[in-house]
Amino acid sequence: MASITATRIEAVKSFLSELKLHKTGLLGLGVLILYVFVAIFAPWISPVGPNETGLADSYAYPSWFSIFPGYENLPRNIILKLSYEDWHVLHQSNGLEYVEENDLSKINVKSGNVSTVKDLLLEYTFNYTFNPPKRFSGKIPFKVEINHALGSYVRIRCSIVTPKGRVYEVYDSLPIANNLTRLETPATYDARDISLKLKLGFSPHDYLGEKIFNLKGVYKLRLYISIFSVKGDGAVNVWLGVNEFRIYGMLYGILGTDNLGCDLFSNLIYGTRVSLMVGILASVISVSIGLVVGVISGYKGRIVDQILMFFTDTLLFTPILPLLIAISVFVGKNLYLEIALIALFSWMVFARNTRAYVMSIRDSMFVESARAIGAPDIYIIFRHILPQLTPIIYINLVMRVPGAILLEATLSFLNLGDPSVPSWGRMLYNARYAGAFFRFMWWWIIPPGLAITFLALAFVLLGNALDAILNPRLQVRR
Amino acid sequence: MNSSEPVIRAVNLKKYFPVRGRIFDVIRRRPKLYVRAVDDITFDIYEREIFGLAGESGCGKTTTGKTILRLIEPTSGKLFFKGDDLLKYDGSKLKEFRRRAQIIFQDPYESLNPRMNIYSIVEEPLRIHKIGDKNERLEMVFKVLEDVELKPPENFIYRRPHELSGGQRQRVAIARAMILNPEFIVADEPVSMLDMSIRAEILNLMLKLRDEYKLTYLFITHDLAVAKYICSRLGIMYLGKLLELGSAEKVIDEPYHPYTRALISAIPTPDPREKIGEIPIKGEVTSPINVPKGCRFYPRCVRAMDICKEKEPKLMEVSKGHFVACHLYA
Numbered sequence: 027m028a029s030i031t032a033t034r035i036e037a038v039k040s041f042l043s044e045l046k047l048h049k050t051g052l053l054g055l056g057v058l059i060l061y062v063f064v065a066i067f068a069p070w071i072s073p074v075g076p077n078e079t080g081l082a083d084s085y086a087y088p089s090w091f092s093i094f095p096g097y098e099n100l101p102r103n104i105i106l107k108l109s110y111e112d113w114h115v116l117h118q119s120n121g122l123e124y125v126e127e128n129d130l131s132k133i134n135v136k137s138g139n140v141s142t143v144k145d146l147l148l149e150y151t152f153n154y155t156f157n158p159p160k161r162f163s164g165k166i167p168f169k170v171e172i173n174h175a176l177g178s179y180v181r182i183r184c185s186i187v188t189p190k191g192r193v194y195e196v197y198d199s200l201p202i203a204n205n206l207t208r209l210e211t212p213a214t215y216d217a218r219d220i221s222l223k224l225k226l227g228f229s230p231h232d233y234l235g236e237k238i239f240n241l242k243g244v245y246k247l248r249l250y251i252s253i254f255s256v257k258g259d260g261a262v263n264v265w266l267g268v269n270e271f272r273i274y275g276m277l278y279g280i281l282g283t284d285n286l287g288c289d290l291f292s293n294l295i296y297g298t299r300v301s302l303m304v305g306i307l308a309s310v311i312s313v314s315i316g317l318v319v320g321v322i323s324g325y326k327g328r329i330v331d332q333i334l335m336f337f338t339d340t341l342l343f344t345p346i347l348p349l350l351i352a353i354s355v356f357v358g359k360n361l362y363l364e365i366a367l368i369a370l371f372s373w374m375v376f377a378r379n380t381r382a383y384v385m386s387i388r389d390s391m392f393v394e395s396a397r398a399i400g401a402p403d404i405y406i407i408f409r410h411i412l413p414q415l416t417p418i419i420y421i422n423l424v425m426r427v428p429g430a431i432l433l434e435a436t437l438s439f440l441n442l443g444d445p446s447v448p449s450w451g452r453m454l455y456n457a458r459y460a461g462a463f464f465r466f467m468w469w470w471i472i473p474p475g476l477a478i479t480f481l482a483l484a485f486v487l488l489g490n491a492l493d494a495i496l497n498p499r500l501q502v503r504r
Numbered sequence: 505m506n507s508s509e510p511v512i513r514a515v516n517l518k519k520y521f522p523v524r525g526r527i528f529d530v531i532r533r534r535p536k537l538y539v540r541a542v543d544d545i546t547f548d549i550y551e552r553e554i555f556g557l558a559g560e561s562g563c564g565k566t567t568t569g570k571t572i573l574r575l576i577e578p579t580s581g582k583l584f585f586k587g588d589d590l591l592k593y594d595g596s597k598l599k600e601f602r603r604r605a606q607i608i609f610q611d612p613y614e615s616l617n618p619r620m621n622i623y624s625i626v627e628e629p630l631r632i633h634k635i636g637d638k639n640e641r642l643e644m645v646f647k648v649l650e651d652v653e654l655k656p657p658e659n660f661i662y663r664r665p666h667e668l669s670g671g672q673r674q675r676v677a678i679a680r681a682m683i684l685n686p687e688f689i690v691a692d693e694p695v696s697m698l699d700m701s702i703r704a705e706i707l708n709l710m711l712k713l714r715d716e717y718k719l720t721y722l723f724i725t726h727d728l729a730v731a732k733y734i735c736s737r738l739g740i741m742y743l744g745k746l747l748e749l750g751s752a753e754k755v756i757d758e759p760y761h762p763y764t765r766a767l768i769s770a771i772p773t774p775d776p777r778e779k780i781g782e783i784p785i786k787g788e789v790t791s792p793i794n795v796p797k798g799c800r801f802y803p804r805c806v807r808a809m810d811i812c813k814e815k816e817p818k819l820m821e822v823s824k825g826h827f828v829a830c831h832l833y834a
Contacts, residue, residue, distance in 0.1 A: 391614035395677075398575055399629045399684070400602030409628075413619050 044495045051491020057484035065298040072292040074279075076448035080287040082278035083161050085460075088469050089277045101159035101235075103275035106247070108150055109268045113249070119144035122253065130169075130209075131266040133251060137174065141256045148249040154273075155242050159235040160217070161274040166249070167212035167267030170202050174260030179203040182264075183250040184215065189243030194226055201254075209267050235273065247271055281469050285460035293448045294473050300449040301431050301481060304365050308430035311369035313376060313423050317415070320380025321407060325388055335381070342374040347436075354442040361444040368433050376422050380415065387414050417496035424489035428482030435478050450474035509587050510548035511688050511720045512572055517545050517581035519564075519571050523793060539792050541567040542578070543744035546819070549688075552714065554721040556735030556752060558728055558767070560789060564744040565724045566610075569690040572722065573605055574598070585688075603633050606681035610693040612673035616665040622649075622676055623661035629684045644683060651716065652679040652709060671702035675709070682713060690722045695730060707734050728771055732756045737825075740764050743792050743800045746819060750826030760828040763801050799831065807832060 045051055064071060074081060082103050091097040110131040118124055122144040123134050135144050170180045179201035186194045197215040215222060217234035224230065228237055239245070249269065253262050274287070281290035323334040350367055357363065387393060388411070396406050437443045438451025441459075445452070453474040457463065462470040520538035529537075541564045549555040557565045570576045572583065574590065583590040585601060593601050609615035616625055626645045630636055636644060649657035652675040665673055674694060681689055691710065695703040711734065713719060725731050731738050735752040740763065748761040759765045766785035787804045796802050799812040811831050819829040 391609050391611060392617040394575065395607070395609060395615045395680075396617075396628065396632075398573060398602065398607045399632055399680075400599045401628075401632045405632060410617055413617075 041495065045491060048491035048494060050487045051494075054484040054487025054489075054491065057480055058488060061298055061302060061481055061484065064295060065302050068295045068299060072289065072295040074289045074292050076288065076292045076296040077446070078288060078292075080274075081289050082283045082287055083159065083274035083276050084283065084285045084287050085462075085465065085467065086274075086276050086278040086283040086287070088280055088282045090280070091282075092277055097277075099155075099157045100276040101156045101239075101273060102277055104152075104154075104273040106150065106152065106271040107268050108247075108271070110266075113148040113150060115146070116149045116248070117145060117147040119146070122146060127265070129268075133253070133264040133266070135253045135255050135262045137255055137258055137260045139257060141177075141254070143252055143254045145253075146251045148251075150247045150271075152245055152247070153243070154239055154245050157276075158233075158237075158240045159273045159275065160233040161235050162239070163214065163216040163218075163272055163274070164197065165212040165214050165270040166197060167209045167269070169209055169265040169267075170204075170206045171263040171265075172203065172205060172260075174262055175256050175258040177203075177254075177256040178260070178262050179254050180262060180264050181252045181254075182213070183252075185248045185250070186238055187246035187248060188238065189241050189245065193248075194238055196222060196226075209265075212267065212270075239273070281473060282467070284456055284462075284470065290453070290470055290473075293453050294450070294477060296448045297450040297453060297474065297477065298481075300361070300447050301434065301478070304361070304368065304434040304449075305427040305431040305481070305485070307365050308368040308372065308434075309423055309426035311366070312373040312426055312430070313419060314373075315369065316373035316376030316422070317380055317419065319373070319377040321384050321411065321415075323377070324381035324384025325403065325407060325411065327385070327388075331381070335378075338374045338377050341371065342378075344371070346371045347440075350437060351440070351442060354437070359442065359444050361447050364434065364437060364443060368430050368437075372426060372429060372433070376426070379418065379422075383415060383418060384411055387411050417492075421489055421493050421496060424485055424492055427485040431478060431482055431485075450478050510550050510584075511586060512549040512722070513582075513584040514548075514568075514572065515546050515582040515584075517542055517568070517571060517583065518579045519567050519576060520579045537793050540744045540795060541792065542571060543795070544581070545741075545744070545746045547739055547746065547749060549720060549722055551720055552718060553736045554714065554723050554734055556723045556725060556731040556738040557741055558725055558731050558738060559741035560767075561726065562789065562792065563741045564792075565726075565741055566692055568741070569607070569692050569722055569724050573607055573690055574601070575607070599633070603629075603684045604686050605688040605690070606684065606686040607690045607692060608674075608677055608681050608694045611697050612670055612677050613665075613697070615677055616673060616680075618665055621662050621664050622668075625665070625676060626661075626679050626683055629680060633684060635684075645679075648679045648683045651682065651713065652676075654679070669702075670698050671706065674698060674702075674706055678706075678709065678713070682717060685717065686719070688720045688722070690724070692724045693726065694723075696725065696727065703730065710734065728756055728767060740767065743790065743795060745800050746827075746829065747801065748826075748828050749819065750823075754823075754826055760822055760826070760833060761801075761830050762805050762807050762832070799829075 045055070083101070087097065087100060092100065109129070110126040115124065121135060121138065121142070123132070124146055125132050133146055164184060166182065166184060168182060172178050172180070181201050182197070182199040183195055184197035186196055197213065199213060220230045223232060223234055226234070228234065251264060253264065255262050279289050279291050281294065284290055284293070319334055319338060323331045353367060393406055393410050396410055434443065434449065435451030435454065438449050439455045439458070441455050443449060443452055454471065457467070457470045519542040520540055523537040523539060543564075545568065547555070557568060559565055567576060571578045574593070578591070585605070590601070623645060626648060627641050630641045630644060635641070645661065646657045649660060654660050654672065654675050660668070665676070668676065694710070695706050698706060707730065710721070714721065723731070723735055732752055737750065738752040738755045739746050740748040740755065740761065742763050748755055748759065748764045755764060756768060759768055762784065766783055770783050784806045785804050786806065790796065790800075790803055798814050799805070799817055802808050802812040805812065809831060815831070817829045817831050819827045820833065822828050822833050
């Protein structure tokens, strides 16, 4: 039997050498391999996940836009992480200690004979040279411990000082008179906060970033901690974590961001996985269903054939899209359900083709010969009919993939896909939903479109090459 | 001839194929039409004889052969295999019958699966009937390939059908039929697709195998020369009917029926200078759907009488073991 394995290896070799003659098929295979590579190595190609929001401002431009005139000064992402040594101490009251302790800055005030307010004023200076950003935000992790008589409190305030000296107080904790830990879930402030806008005297429709960072120059970030301790024994401790301040840039990554500040490039890369999985799984399932139905129907004939073909034709003429919309509304959105549905509605043509092939093979002499020997039907199907069908099975497996990918994209575009799964169709749906079309954000719309096109094209080219190799008689027609 | 129980006994065997009616006919409630491929024929095949069936294309020879093997279910009639009612066979009994009775098809180019190699093709019957283990099967395949004179077998077993000549393929088809050691073989025009030079070899091989394997053949042919060479008894068929039945030599040398005479006079001679004489027949084969009321052959018969138009002749013994269905000898 060794020579049978040898002939199989020989067959694979001759198949590959024939594929070499089909330049377009080779191109399709190359593109497909590229896609598979991207799908496998998605986490390395794109370090940020597709569902991470707030990576930059909404609708950020791709970062390579900065080479074009008019886009050079778009705000960049600025993230300041300020720990103990970064702060410049502007004012420190007597009796107040400010030391580093386990990555936190510890501020403690011992009791005295009189009730006093003790202050710590920290400052960080940075240069801002870009256009005004729309948004900034900050995080202030802290922990307050009051081992003191009732009445003692801690108050933390944060403000931004413009080059002209105007002070905007962006955060005020108000007096904290009890023990409070906000290290894991720090106190935050955000330029989009309407109450903050109103507090600073702006309209809710203004962008705070544009109002505050409207100058190029030296800005100061100030953190003001005041501790009031009443007369008596005890201590008040405050720990400060790593203070974060960030300005959301309008330039980000390779393809910018969407309306939620998610990385579009990451979406594109991770979308490869979904599209390949949907395409291949749906194609395998649909070809399997089609094969089973086609073989049974073609081989058995008569009433079985009539019944099966009745179902096939019914499904064939069912309006699929409205049905899928109804199902996704009533059953829910799930990627695997979607794959199953795509497969369930795309096997009919293949079943009909297979049926016709099986009918002609069933009546061939070598099948009759096997029947005359007493071969059971199952044996004839597996030994004589299926081997004859292998070329059309392979071709259909490949040719059904682009249809499934396009249908998945269509469903996602109509918001019928799984919303938690990044796919190209979902990118396009988001683009439409978020108004990328009339903002003319072509870098959001064109890449997923091209990705779908090229993947479908790769499968079609490969399928055509397979067709030409496995059905050499058809070559004459081309 | 000499044995008491015939291997195959067909009694009033009929096979009608329904003609697909047009919707117009269904609406007009016209009677359903049938192709009368085999229409009421009766014959016995005795042990170790080669029973020939000859006739024009479409006269029902092949249908008869396939019906006898129950590859086609007969419309009516009775079939006996060594005294057992063949039509009552089912399940394991039918499978056992399939082992004991084999068929060799006309076209060795189509009857072998092009995707299988010779070893798998010849071994397949053993695998279907679960005979022997791997080594035993290999041995049996080698033996049967040697028996059909594909020597040495190891040169052939890994080849595929398209690498063989027509004669070699037919040998493979014969080997495939022989490997189960059958008792009865339907040979459906086994040499008609082959070259003249190979025909004799295959026919001699079949004769040799009959002696070695103690076989009984039903030999279907349209070539009377071949029939005379190989058959012990011969039946002449026309439009599903047996017109003449007797020992092959007698039927060909002293034909009674006008149709047999016409067939024999149409045999070309090997001498190219000799002209073919006038063939005593007229017209074309009538459609097997609308058969004439009286004798089937009446419209084409040069010696037709009035009675032929009205009454169908019965098969009658005119001399010992020689039967003819014709009013001329009634």
